[in-house]
Amino acid sequence: MYAVEYQQPTNLADAASILASTGGRALAGGQSLVAAMKLRLSQPGTLVDLSLIPDLKGIRRNGDRLVIGAMAKHAEVASSDVVKAALPALAGLAEGIGDRQVRNMGTIGGSLANNDPAADWPAAVLACNATIRTNQRAIGAGEFFKGMFETALAPDEIVTAVDFPVVQRAAYAKFPNPASRFALVGVFVAQMGDGSVRVAVTGAAPSVFRATAIEDALAKSFTPVAAKGVKVGADGLNSDLHGSAEYRAHLISVMASRAVVAIA
Amino acid sequence: MGANDTATMTSVVGQSVLRKEDARFLTGTGQYTDDVSMPRQTYAYFLRSPHAHANIDSIDVAKAKQSPGVVDIFTGADLQGVNGLPCGWLITGTDGKPMNEPPHPVLAQGKVRYVGDAVALVIAESPAQAKDAAEQIVVDYDVLPSAVDSLDALADGAPQIHEQAPGNRCYTWALGDKAAVDAAFANAAHVTKIDIVNNRLIPNAIEPRAALAHYDRANDEYTLYVANQNPHVERLLMTAFVLGLPEHKVRVIAPDVGGGFGSKIYLYPEETAMVFASKKIHRPIKWAAERSESFLSDAHGRDHVTHAELALDKDGKFLAMRVHTTANMGAYLSTFASCIPTILYATLLAGQYTTPAIYCEVAAAFTNTAPVDAYRGAGRPEATYVVERIVSQAAMEMGIAQDEIRRRNFVREFPYQTPVALNYDIGDYEQTLDAAMEMADVAGFPARKAEAQKRGKLRGLGYAAYIEACGLAPSNIAGALGARAGLFEAGQVRVHPTGSVTVFTGSHSHGQGHETTFAQIVAGRLGVPVENVSVVHGDTGRIPFGMGTYGSRSLAVGGTAIVKALDKIVAKGKKIAAHLLEAAESDIEFRDGKFTVAGTDRSKAFAEIALSAYVPHNYPLGTLEPGLDETAFYDPTNFTYPAGTHICEVEIDPDTGVVDVVAFSACDDFGNIINPMIVEGQVHGGVAQGLGQALREQCVYDRDSGQLLTGSLMDYALPRADDVPSFNVATKVTPCTHNPLGAKGCGEAGAIGAPAAMMNAVMDALAPVGVTHFDMPASPYRVWNAIRAAHGHA
Numbered sequence A: 001m002y003a004v005e006y007q008q009p010t011n012l013a014d015a016a017s018i019l020a021s022t023g024g025r026a027l028a029g030g031q032s033l034v035a036a037m038k039l040r041l042s043q044p045g046t047l048v049d050l051s052l053i054p055d056l057k058g059i060r061r062n063g064d065r066l067v068i069g070a071m072a073k074h075a076e077v078a079s080s081d082v083v084k085a086a087l088p089a090l091a092g093l094a095e096g097i098g099d100r101q102v103r104n105m106g107t108i109g110g111s112l113a114n115n116d117p118a119a120d121w122p123a124a125v126l127a128c129n130a131t132i133r134t135n136q137r138a139i140g141a142g143e144f145f146k147g148m149f150e151t152a153l154a155p156d157e158i159v160t161a162v163d164f165p166v167v168q169r170a171a172y173a174k175f176p177n178p179a180s181r182f183a184l185v186g187v188f189v190a191q192m193g194d195g196s197v198r199v200a201v202t203g204a205a206p207s208v209f210r211a212t213a214i215e216d217a218l219a220k221s222f223t224p225v226a227a228k229g230v231k232v233g234a235d236g237l238n239s240d241l242h243g244s245a246e247y248r249a250h251l252i253s254v255m256a257s258r259a260v261v262a263i264a
Numbered sequence B: 001m002g003a004n005d006t007a008t009m010t011s012v013v014g015q016s017v018l019r020k021e022d023a024r025f026l027t028g029t030g031q032y033t034d035d036v037s038m039p040r041q042t043y044a045y046f047l048r049s050p051h052a053h054a055n056i057d058s059i060d061v062a063k064a065k066q067s068p069g070v071v072d073i074f075t076g077a078d079l080q081g082v083n084g085l086p087c088g089w090l091i092t093g094t095d096g097k098p099m100n101e102p103p104h105p106v107l108a109q110g111k112v113r114y115v116g117d118a119v120a121l122v123i124a125e126s127p128a129q130a131k132d133a134a135e136q137i138v139v140d141y142d143v144l145p146s147a148v149d150s151l152d153a154l155a156d157g158a159p160q161i162h163e164q165a166p167g168n169r170c171y172t173w174a175l176g177d178k179a180a181v182d183a184a185f186a187n188a189a190h191v192t193k194i195d196i197v198n199n200r201l202i203p204n205a206i207e208p209r210a211a212l213a214h215y216d217r218a219n220d221e222y223t224l225y226v227a228n229q230n231p232h233v234e235r236l237l238m239t240a241f242v243l244g245l246p247e248h249k250v251r252v253i254a255p256d257v258g259g260g261f262g263s264k265i266y267l268y269p270e271e272t273a274m275v276f277a278s279k280k281i282h283r284p285i286k287w288a289a290e291r292s293e294s295f296l297s298d299a300h301g302r303d304h305v306t307h308a309e310l311a312l313d314k315d316g317k318f319l320a321m322r323v324h325t326t327a328n329m330g331a332y333l334s335t336f337a338s339c340i341p342t343i344l345y346a347t348l349l350a351g352q353y354t355t356p357a358i359y360c361e362v363a364a365a366f367t368n369t370a371p372v373d374a375y376r377g378a379g380r381p382e383a384t385y386v387v388e389r390i391v392s393q394a395a396m397e398m399g400i401a402q403d404e405i406r407r408r409n410f411v412r413e414f415p416y417q418t419p420v421a422l423n424y425d426i427g428d429y430e431q432t433l434d435a436a437m438e439m440a441d442v443a444g445f446p447a448r449k450a451e452a453q454k455r456g457k458l459r460g461l462g463y464a465a466y467i468e469a470c471g472l473a474p475s476n477i478a479g480a481l482g483a484r485a486g487l488f489e490a491g492q493v494r495v496h497p498t499g500s501v502t503v504f505t506g507s508h509s510h511g512q513g514h515e516t517t518f519a520q521i522v523a524g525r526l527g528v529p530v531e532n533v534s535v536v537h538g539d540t541g542r543i544p545f546g547m548g549t550y551g552s553r554s555l556a557v558g559g560t561a562i563v564k565a566l567d568k569i570v571a572k573g574k575k576i577a578a579h580l581l582e583a584a585e586s587d588i589e590f591r592d593g594k595f596t597v598a599g600t601d602r603s604k605a606f607a608e609i610a611l612s613a614y615v616p617h618n619y620p621l622g623t624l625e626p627g628l629d630e631t632a633f634y635d636p637t638n639f640t641y642p643a644g645t646h647i648c649e650v651e652i653d654p655d656t657g658v659v660d661v662v663a664f665s666a667c668d669d670f671g672n673i674i675n676p677m678i679v680e681g682q683v684h685g686g687v688a689q690g691l692g693q694a695l696r697e698q699c700v701y702d703r704d705s706g707q708l709l710t711g712s713l714m715d716y717a718l719p720r721a722d723d724v725p726s727f728n729v730a731t732k733v734t735p736c737t738h739n740p741l742g743a744k745g746c747g748e749a750g751a752i753g754a755p756a757a758m759m760n761a762v763m764d765a766l767a768p769v770g771v772t773h774f775d776m777p778a779s780p781y782r783v784w785n786a787i788r789a790a791h792g793h794a
C-alpha cells in the first residue's frame, strides 16, 4: 500500500467537498478498495471515510419502498427485521456475500459503486428496478450499471441510499465461484407489484444484465420448468478457468429455475 | 525399551492428551519468525521477474538506491562468488548418466526462468520503503518464448531453458523389469489403460515463508530465524554448499512454524541472500512473504502426466503394470525435487497388491514455472492415484466388485518383497478394507443411490486402498538410491536434578503436535507427569542434530531416537539405583517411575535418582559419570508402511456439476498410536488437502505467456471448512516390526488416499451417464463438461 491521506468527515457536504477538492476516493467498508490498495492496484491520494456520516446509515420502510442506507453493512441487511418483512430475498442475498468478516465491514453502497461483475447486489438492484440515491440525484437501476467496474457515478458523487420497491415476491439463486465465492452466476428473479417479472443476472457477463428471454418465459408460466427450458445464448458471456461462456449460459437457466423454486 | 518397562508406557501413551502447544497457539502467543524482531532491524523486499523466460540485458539500481530509506540493494552481480542452491538427491538416468543439474542461482544471473524468479534484494528501513525502491529498479528484459507444460518443454523446438539441460530434460529414469512386464502383457486376458494428469498444486501454509537474518560482528556468527521444517538441513546446505560459511558459526532457528506441508523443507533463495547480505550491511534483515509471493515462489507440488497400463488374468489377478510419467520439475531443481517422481513414486506402484512385474519410466522436464518439490505425500499420492484409479477402472471394465478385485490381489504374507524395491514388513489390508466398508455402510449404498436418483442426483462410491513408504529413511538405502544426506534422527533427553525433563529433538513441529506426543513417550517411560516434560525443537543452537520433519518420519524415526536416549537414561538410572540400594544392577527393575530391587519393596523414585546424579555425594564416581543427560541417533533399518482403505461417497448434481462429498470413511493402519486425537487430526487435515486436490485445487500457468493464472485465493480454489464433510475415521494396528514404538506414521495418509477415493467415487457416480475418466480437480465446470462430452457435445 502506498501512503495515503485519511479524512473522516461527519456530514455529507464535507465529504463531497473533500472528494471534489482532493480528487480522493470514498472509503466505505474497504473490502474492495483496501484490498486493491494493498496490491498497489489502486493509489488514491486521499481516502474519505464515510463511516461517521449519519445520513448514509440505517434501513427503513417507507410505505411500498424499502430504503437501505449506502453504509448499511451486508450483515445488517442480512439480519434486519425490516428487510426480512419487506423483501426477504435481499436478506438472503446479503447473508450469502463473502464471509462473516466481509459482511461485517462491506456495504451495499460500496458494492454498487464498485460494480464488480461478480458482485451480488447489482442483480437485486436491477431485477427490482431499485433507485440509487446520491448526494446529487436519483439514478434508476437501468442507467446505473455502465460496464465492468463502471457506473453512472461522477468521481465526487456519493451514493446515499438504495431505494427498493417492495416487490410481490423475489428470490436470488447464486452459483458461487469455487475459489472466490463471488457469483459465477447469480440470478435474481422478482415479480413486481404489477405482476410483471424481472430477471437480472450477475457474474456471467462484464456487467449485470436482464435475462429477457427468461422474463418472457416466466411471464407466460411462472414455473421452474419454464425458466430451465430457456436456452440462453453464450455470446458476450465471461469465460475463465472456472467456467466457459457455455457453462455460464447453462447455469443462468438452472439458477433462474432454482430462484423460481425458492419463490414458489 | 526393556520388556519390564512396557507396563508404564501404557499409562499415558495411547491417551488423547490435549495438545500442550495449543494454549499458545489459541491465545495468539505463538512466536513465529515474523514475531521476532531485533534492534536496528531492516526489511527486505524481493524484486521478482514479471516474465516466464527472459534474458536480463541490464539492471539499473542507481535511482532505487536514492529512494528514501534504502539501506542497500543486491542483484546477481553482487553474488557472483556465491554458489547456486544444491539439489539433495542425485538421480542416475537410464543412460547411466547423472541427471542434468543446471545452476540454481540465489539471485538471477543474466536470465530469469519463471514468473517470480528473484532478481534483486532491496533492503530498507521499512517494508514499504523497500517495496517503493524496488519499483525504481530498471530491469531491461529481453523476453523469450516460454514453456510451462512438461510435455511442451520436452517437445522438439521448445525454448531452451538451461544451457546445461539439452531439450529441457533433467533425466529419464526407470525402475523395474521391462522384459518381465512385456512378457506378462503378452499373455494377459485383459488390459486396462488410463491417461491421467496429477494436477499441480500450490501449497498454502497459513504462515507465509519468513526469515530474519543477523550477523554478529563481535563473535563472527550468524543467526537465521526462518520458517522451515528442518533447520539443520537448512544450515548444512546453506553453509557448506552455497555460502561457504563455517557451519558452527551459523545458528538456524525455526521457531513456531505455521504449517509447511513440504513447502518449508527447502533451502530457498530468499533467506540465503539475506544471510549473505546481513554481513555486508551489518544489520539484521527481516522478510515475510506476501501471500501473492507465496503463490509465485513457494515450491509447488505434483504435476505429473501419466500413461498407465494394467495387465490382468481372466479372474482379475494383476499380472503386470506399465507406467510412463512425465514430471514437471519447474525452472530449477529444488532441494528434493529429483527424488519425488522417482524414488518416492515408482517404488509405491505395487500398492497393496502382489502385482509380480512392474515397470515405470519417468521423464523429468525443466519448465518456466516455479520449482516443484515434495508436497504432503510427495510421490505417494501420485502413485496411489495411478494404482487405485487403474484398479477401479479395471474392476468396472471386467465387472468385478471394487472390493473383490482388491481382495483378489492383496499382499497377505509378510515380509513381502515388491518388484519395485520396497520390502513391506507388515500389514493387514483386508482388515482395513473390511472395517472401512462397514464404516461406509457399503451394504446400504444401493438404497441411497436409488433415493438420490429420485431427486435427480447421481451417487457414487469410490475406494482407495493405499500404501505409503514413510519413516524416511534408512540412510544406507537412501544413499544407494542417490540421497546426498543421511536420514537418521537425533534425540536428547536431559533429566534435570529435580526430575523434570527437557527433550531435544531433531524433528520439527509445524502443526504436528510433537510437544505433546513426544512428551507422552517420555512421561510414559519415565513415569513422570506429561507437564514435567518439555520438548525443544527447531534450533541448531540447542539440538545436537536433526534431519527434520517430512515423509511422516517424526514419530517413527525422531520418536525412536528419543526412545533410544531413554534407554540410556534408564540404564544409567539402574546403575545409580543399584549403588544406592546396594543391589546388583541386574536385579534392578524400572517401572511406574521407580527403580526397585526385584522381588523386594526396596526402591528409589526416579526423581531421587535424578537428584543423586547431580548431587553425587553417595555415588559410584569411580565408575560412573555424574549427570543424567543422554543423546541417541537412530537410523531406521527399513521404511515404515502405513496403509489403509478410504471410501468416499459423493452425490453429483448433473445440472451444475457440483460434487458433494456426502461421506468419507478412512480406516488406517499407522501401527501403534501414541495420541489418538492427534492422529485423527492428522487424518482430517490430510483428507481435507486430498479433497482440495481431487475437487478444487489446480495451479494454472498461461500456456502462451507463462503467467500464473491462479495467483491468489480468488482463483486458486483452496477448500474451506464448510467444503469438507464430517469424516469418519478409525484405525487398526499391525505394529511396525523394526522400531521399538511399533509406529509407522500418519501425517500424509489422508492426502494420499483421498484423491483416488474421491475421483473413483466421481467416476462411479458418472458411469451411468457414460463418463469413464477425466482429470482432477472435479470442479463443477469440469464435471459438467465431462457429462456433456459423454453426451456427444464438444
Ligand SMILES: Cc1cc2nc3c(=O)[nH]c(=O)nc-3n(C[C@H](O)[C@H](O)[C@H](O)COP(=O)(O)OP(=O)(O)OC[C@H]3O[C@@H](n4cnc5c(N)ncnc54)[C@H](O)[C@@H]3O)c2cc1C
Residues within 6 Å of the ligand: A025, A026, A027, A028, A029, A030, A031, A032, A033, A034, A035, A050, A070, A071, A096, A097, A098, A099, A102, A105, A106, A107, A108, A109, A110, A111, A113, A114, A116, A118, A119, A120, A121, A153, A157, A158, A159, A160, A180, A181, A182, A183
Ligand atoms: C473475501 C471477500 C469476499 C467477498 N465476497 C463477495 C461476494 O461473495 N459477493 C459480493 O457481492 N461481494 C463480495 N465481496 C466484496 C464485498 O461485498 C465488498 O464489501 C464490496 O465489494 C465493496 O463494499 P465496501 O463497503 O467494502 O466498499 P469499499 O471497498 O470501501 O469501496 C469500494 C469502492 O466503492 C466506492 N464507494 C464506497 N462507498 C461509496 C459511496 N457511498 N458512494 C460512492 N462511492 C463509494 C469506493 O470509493 C471504492 O471505489 C467480497 C470481498 C472480500 C474481501
